[in-house]
Amino acid sequence: MTNFLNCVPSKASCFAWRLMLDRIPTKVNLAKRNLLLSSDSGCVWSNQGLDTSCHIFFECSFAYQVWMLCLEWCGLFAAHQNNFISHFEHFLGLLSCVAKNQYKWAMIWLASIWSIWLSRNEVVFTNKFTSPKHLVELIKLRSWKWLKVKDRNFYYPFSCWSGELAACLNLY
Numbered sequence: 001m002t003n004f005l006n007c008v009p010s011k012a013s014c015f016a017w018r019l020m021l022d023r024i025p026t027k028v029n030l031a032k033r034n035l036l037l038s039s040d041s042g043c044v045w046s047n048q049g050l051d052t053s054c055h056i057f058f059e060c061s062f063a064y065q066v067w068m069l070c071l072e073w074c075g076l077f078a079a080h081q082n083n084f085i086s087h088f089e090h091f092l093g094l095l096s097c098v099a100k101n102q103y104k105w106a107m108i109w110l111a112s113i114w115s116i117w118l119s120r121n122e123v124v125f126t127n128k129f130t131s132p133k134h135l136v137e138l139i140k141l142r143s144w145k146w147l148k149v150k151d152r153n154f155y156y157p158f159s160c161w162s163g164e165l166a167a168c169l170n171l172y
């Protein structure tokens, strides 16, 4: 995954790096440092599970819906993996893009991780809830904007990226 980190804005790549090391300020990590009561460490979306890296991104029913909608956008259906590295590797392996397009696919994964985290923070800090469906629209928009910045030859309009992803990834 580290090969792809320079494809996305530094705040998002920094975040992915810290997530890989479980160094993000989840409630459980804050409680470990006595910055929060451990009794206040529940997941912000589901009433089950704790606010841990693994739960927020891979185990929570909210995250699960986001990933499934993301795969649906990509025209795929696949089993869900529950940890950072296997989730990323599995996701990357779902599409056999030509090598030069693989970073676009990795970028969608990184945009998903980053968007899920921003959405979780909105609940924590402003009590604003976003639906999984709306979040996937934000993931589409964010990944498209990142691509426009990264790749001058990426000329697809957003409507195409959103509606015909396979064509934009040169899958046919």
Ligand SMILES: [Zn+2]
Pocket: 043, 044, 045, 046, 047, 048, 049, 055, 059, 060, 061, 062
């Ligand atoms: Zn949850």
